[in-house]
Amino acid sequence: MKAVALPGKDVLMTGSPMFPLAVTSEMLFRDLPYLDRVRTIKDLGFQVEMWDWTTKDLEAVAAIGATWSTMTGYVHGDLYDEDGGEVLVDTARQAVEAARKISCPRLVVHGAELDGSRNGLPFRPQPVTTGKMWLNAYRTLERLATLGEDNGVVFCLENLNLYVDHPGVPFGKAEDTMTLVGTLDRPGVRMMLDLYHAQIGEGNLIDLVRKAGKLIGEIQVADVPGRCEPGTGEVNWPAVAAALEEMGYTGVVGLESFASGDDVVALERFRAAFSKA
Numbered sequence: 001m002k003a004v005a006l007p008g009k010d011v012l013m014t015g016s017p018m019f020p021l022a023v024t025s026e027m028l029f030r031d032l033p034y035l036d037r038v039r040t041i042k043d044l045g046f047q048v049e050m051w052d053w054t055t056k057d058l059e060a061v062a063a064i065g066a067t068w069s070t071m072t073g074y075v076h077g078d079l080y081d082e083d084g085g086e087v088l089v090d091t092a093r094q095a096v097e098a099a100r101k102i103s104c105p106r107l108v109v110h111g112a113e114l115d116g117s118r119n120g121l122p123f124r125p126q127p128v129t130t131g132k133m134w135l136n137a138y139r140t141l142e143r144l145a146t147l148g149e150d151n152g153v154v155f156c157l158e159n160l161n162l163y164v165d166h167p168g169v170p171f172g173k174a175e176d177t178m179t180l181v182g183t184l185d186r187p188g189v190r191m192m193l194d195l196y197h198a199q200i201g202e203g204n205l206i207d208l209v210r211k212a213g214k215l216i217g218e219i220q221v222a223d224v225p226g227r228c229e230p231g232t233g234e235v236n237w238p239a240v241a242a243a244l245e246e247m248g249y250t251g252v253v254g255l256e257s258f259a260s261g262d263d264v265v266a267l268e269r270f271r272a273a274f275s276k277a
Contacts (some may be wrong), residue, residue, distance in 0.1 A: 009103055011234075014268075015275030018245050019111065019192055019219075022069035022254040023049035023270075026084055026264045042066040044267055049254050050104075052116065058101040061216050069252045070192070070218060071099060073107025073144075073155050080111060080126065080133035080170045085140035092144055096151045106154050107145065111137065111171035122162075126166025133170055137180055141189050148188030156192035156217040161200035172200045180213045190217030190254055199224045199235055206243040212248060221270075222257030229257050229266035230273035236275035 023046045037103050038061060041048050050056065050071040066079050073095045077088025088109070095107050112122040126133070143153040157175040160166040171177055174193060191195045193216050202208065209216070221240075223233030230237040244253075253274050259266035 010179055015271050017271060018039050019250065019274055020047060020069075020252045021045075021271060021274060022049050022218075022252050023267065024049045024051070024220075024251035024254065024256040025120050027256060027258050028266065034090045035064065044121050046267070047252060047254075049145060049256070053095070053098045058098055062102045066102075066103035068099075068102050069254055070106040070108050070156065071095070071102075071104045073099075073109045074113075076113055077114045078122075078124065079109070079137040079140050079157075081247070082136050084113070085136055085143075088140060089143050089147065092147060092155070092189070096147065096153060097174055099153055100151075104153070106190075106192075107148070108156050108158050110169060111176075112169045114166070114169070120166055122166070122168045125216075126170050127168065129176075131172040137169070137171060138184060139182060143185070145184060145186035148216050149186070154217050156187050156189070157189065158220075159194055159197050159201070159204050161197040164200055165197070172197075173201055174212070175202065178212055178215060191215050192218055192220060194220040195235070195240065196220065196222035196224060196227060196256065205235065205240055209243055209249070210247055211241065216249065216251060217251045218254055219244065219249070220254045220256045221273075222255070227257055228260040229255065229269045231269045232260045236264035238277075241274045 023041045025037050029040050038048055047067045047069040049069050053071050073092055074088050075091035078084030114120045115123050136247050148155045157177045159177045160169050160172045161170045177191050181189055191212055193212055198208055223230050223235055255270045
């Protein structure tokens with residue numbers, strides 16, 4: 001149990017989580033200034049995740065003393081294109097330096113550069129993923145693996161749904177990311193297995209996590225529909241948690257969701273879904 005004093009309320013976080021739990025700092029407590037957001041998530045007992053580190057004061061962020069789970073691992077570039085791959089690797093080097101400042105171990109990459117101002121749509125939507133794109137993606141991931149292994153971080157390739165949030169992104173399916181990461185099979189590149197995106201695009205989540213197995217660098221969750229906390233949609237999260245425990249998963253489960261109502265209540269539901277009864 002963890003008691004935390006927040007303005008206007010006393011919060012008691014209960015339950016014994018089965019895995020380390022993290023929270024995406026851009027999606028909850030959005031009424032607070034960013035540093036206060038990070039402090040609140042930390043004080044509630046969670047690790048912290050970050051999207052765009054280029055807009056943050058990383059020295060001030062580091063001074064808070066939070067435990068960081070993931071951050072975005074590039075600024076520009078695309079996996080599927082040779083020139084885009086060059087840009088992605090160059091900006092991934094910048095991300096590695098940024099991660100060092102806050103001791104963040106995992107850096108997230110996608111099949112294509114996303115424009116945050118357009119709700120995560122790719123700058124260059126691709127209606128078809130060709131064989132040449134697969135080859136370019138493999139070669140770029142190979143370079144990222146070396147960069148990660150040389151610097152003690154892991155690049156995590158995230159699956160994205162193509163039906164609701166990210167149409168036109170190559171390698172959007174979890175099966176695609178599993179194929180790339182599994183074929184490469186380097187410790188410097190793993191999967192960011194996002195079960196919100198997978199539920200929309202593929203479903204059958206328990207079978208999916210079992211197949212992904214050792215390729216998983218981290219799990220991210222949000223319920224479907226709505227992208228809010230566990231317990232607000234159709235997914236049986238305690239069953240997913242049990243499957244992860246049964247297969248020996250010991251990594252982080254990150255909440256990348258909005259709150260359906262009160263932010264603290266959302267975190268209580270998240271903790272409950274991944275805690276022992």
